[in-house]
Amino acid sequence: MSFSRFFRDRLPAVCIYTLVSLLTIIFTRASGGDMQGVFMIGIILLAGGISILLWDYLRRSSFYKRLFKALEAADRKYLVSEMVPEPEFADGEALYQIISEACRDMYENVAKQKRISSEFREYIELWVHEIKLPVSSLLLMCHNDGEAGERYALQIRRIDDYIENVLFYARSENAEKDYIIKEVRLQKAFGAVAMKNMEALHERGVSIVTEGLDTNVMTDSKWLEYILGQLLGNSMKYFRPDCEPEISLKAETFPDRTELRFRDNGTGIAASDLPYIFEKSFTGENGRNSSRSTGMGLYIVKSLCDRLGHRISADSEKDSFTEITITFGRNDHIKFED
Amino acid sequence: MSRILLVEDDIPIRQELSELLRNAGYEDVCITDFTDPLPEILSSSADLILLDINLPGMNGEQLLREIRRSSQTPVIMVTSRTSELDEVLSMSYGADDYITKPYNPTILLLRISAVLKRSRDTAVSPTYRGITIDTAKGSLTGENGELILTKNEMLIFRTLLEKKGSIVSRNELMTMLWDNAEYINDNALTVNISRLRTKLADFGCENAIETRKKQGYILL
Numbered sequence: 001m002s003f004s005r006f007f008r009d010r011l012p013a014v015c016i017y018t019l020v021s022l023l024t025i026i027f028t029r030a031s032g033g034d035m036q037g038v039f040m041i042g043i044i045l046l047a048g049g050i051s052i053l054l055w056d057y058l059r060r061s062s063f064y065k066r067l068f069k070a071l072e073a074a075d076r077k078y079l080v081s082e083m084v085p086e087p088e089f090a091d092g093e094a095l096y097q098i099i100s101e102a103c104r105d106m107y108e109n110v111a112k113q114k115r116i117s118s119e120f121r122e123y124i125e126l127w128v129h130e131i132k133l134p135v136s137s138l139l140l141m142c143h144n145d146g147e148a149g150e151r152y153a154l155q156i157r158r159i160d161d162y163i164e165n166v167l168f169y170a171r172s173e174n175a176e177k178d179y180i181i182k183e184v185r186l187q188k189a190f191g192a193v194a195m196k197n198m199e200a201l202h203e204r205g206v207s208i209v210t211e212g213l214d215t216n217v218m219t220d221s222k223w224l225e226y227i228l229g230q231l232l233g234n235s236m237k238y239f240r241p242d243c244e245p246e247i248s249l250k251a252e253t254f255p256d257r258t259e260l261r262f263r264d265n266g267t268g269i270a271a272s273d274l275p276y277i278f279e280k281s282f283t284g285e286n287g288r289n290s291s292r293s294t295g296m297g298l299y300i301v302k303s304l305c306d307r308l309g310h311r312i313s314a315d316s317e318k319d320s321f322t323e324i325t326i327t328f329g330r331n332d333h334i335k336f337e338d
Numbered sequence: 339m340s341r342i343l344l345v346e347d348d349i350p351i352r353q354e355l356s357e358l359l360r361n362a363g364y365e366d367v368c369i370t371d372f373t374d375p376l377p378e379i380l381s382s383s384a385d386l387i388l389l390d391i392n393l394p395g396m397n398g399e400q401l402l403r404e405i406r407r408s409s410q411t412p413v414i415m416v417t418s419r420t421s422e423l424d425e426v427l428s429m430s431y432g433a434d435d436y437i438t439k440p441y442n443p444t445i446l447l448l449r450i451s452a453v454l455k456r457s458r459d460t461a462v463s464p465t466y467r468g469i470t471i472d473t474a475k476g477s478l479t480g481e482n483g484e485l486i487l488t489k490n491e492m493l494i495f496r497t498l499l500e501k502k503g504s505i506v507s508r509n510e511l512m513t514m515l516w517d518n519a520e521y522i523n524d525n526a527l528t529v530n531i532s533r534l535r536t537k538l539a540d541f542g543c544e545n546a547i548e549t550r551k552k553q554g555y556i557l558l
């Protein structure tokens with residue numbers, strides 16, 4: 001609140017005050033007061049007027065200054081009423097009351113939404129564990145039925161993949177910390193993923209090349225397995241029909257980080273699409289050519305990486321290759337003892 | 339024959355699991371009453387326990403802790419919970435392995451046999467027709483001297499040897515190789531097996547590995 005704005009606000013009062021003061025002086029002079037006495041009255045009226053104005057200005061401006069400062073500093077703006085003391089002037093009190101009330105309501109709303117979303121996520125987790133039971137027994141039945149069951153098993157595994165997507169989407173959108181960072185051998189994480197997709201990889205005749213995977217990185221192994229599974233799934237979707245499909249994983253360790261490069265020799269990503277592939281619901285040119293793209297896979301992968309503190313980037317050349325690089329930070333101070 | 343105890347409350351899974359285990363040549367025992375399973379588990383004299391985490395009443399992790407107080411029987415945790423926390427907890431309570439549902443049945447069998455192998459005293463090197471196998475060195479030693487096998491050949495030979503006299507399917511061999519981070523394809527498996535055959539023949543073991551059409555291989 002600037003003084004000039006405040007002054008303009010008080011202009012009518014100032015005018016009335018000035019008028020009253022002038023009339024007082026005129027009448028005092030008219031009723032025979034001497035010049036010196038009238039001058040003194042003038043000075044007193046002026047000083048009184050200015051101090052009233054200043055005092056009023058200062059107490060207001062100090063409150064509003066604090067309020068604005070608090071608002072600027074606040075991470076969650078709706079908590080601002082908790083950060084300034086209640087003012088001692090009438091309109092300030094009214095304003096403070098309104099803000100507090102509105103903020104409290106907002107806070108309650110946010111808390112309610114948080115609770116709802118966390119309950120929803122908990123339910124999703126529970127539901128996923130429930131549905132995995134029949135999926136498991138179906139897979140076992142397929143195996144026990146021998147070759148005839150294999151056909152069904154492939155579809156059941158697809159169902160399982162979609163279930164995982166829901167689970168990890170719920171996890172990636174949730175603010176709660178439900179992962180554990182510990183040392184994970186890249187070989188172990190990728191091994192689990194490769195194993196899960198072994199039949200499909202064989203069917204497509206994909207050759208797999210790995211290098212340097214006997215390195216440990218700090219991550220959550222279940223999340224990393226999901227991330228690698230998504231990358232593998234993507235590669236499998238976009239192989240070129242005219243060349244031998246190949247997927248290569250190379251890990252390289254630097255003093256401050258480990259880089260994992262996941263590369264395939266598939267259709268690649270158009271240069272104009274490349275900057276957007278991690279965005280939600282982005283499907284791009286490849287997506288338009290394949291009905292099975294939802295634009296969620298890489299978005300979830302990116303959110304999971306963000307939450308784990310890994311960097312992820314993509315490089316590609318159309319009709320040549322796609323390479324996704326995940327960078328794990330290295331910090332020898334934090335080591336989880338098993 | 340190894341005895342495997344199933345602690346799993348989901349009835350369809352339990353039935354299919356016991357069929358899977360019986361087909362693979364194990365003897366299976368099931369817990370059906372979960373009000374107080376601990377005494378039954380401890381008195382089962384099983385060689386290995388497959389323990390589910392989500393059980394009625396007591397959770398599998400607590401149960402594992404109780405088991406470990408008095409028994410060192412190998413335990414494989416089997417669960418549908420895909421969270422790192424459960425795995426870390428289970429392993430710290432003394433589980434030998436941790437597998438998430440839905441599992442690949444071939445992998446489950448592989449892990450079971452690996453854990454059983456580890457739990458048995460394996461100070462004695464395995465032998466075949468008078469040949470001593472040194473896995474660490476990757477070599478076979480016999481009257482004709484020493485024969486060096488590649489990692490893949492050794493893995494295949496060991497697997498066939500463990501199941502000597504019975505058929506091992508290509509799928510089993512493949513799963514085992516992939517589980518050992520050897521991501522080879524179908525052709526490479528054929529090549530590896532024929533090389534292993536030639537090497538064994540040169541070493542004096544003619545016709546050691548026989549092909550059974552559409553079924554797999556058998557070490558005689």
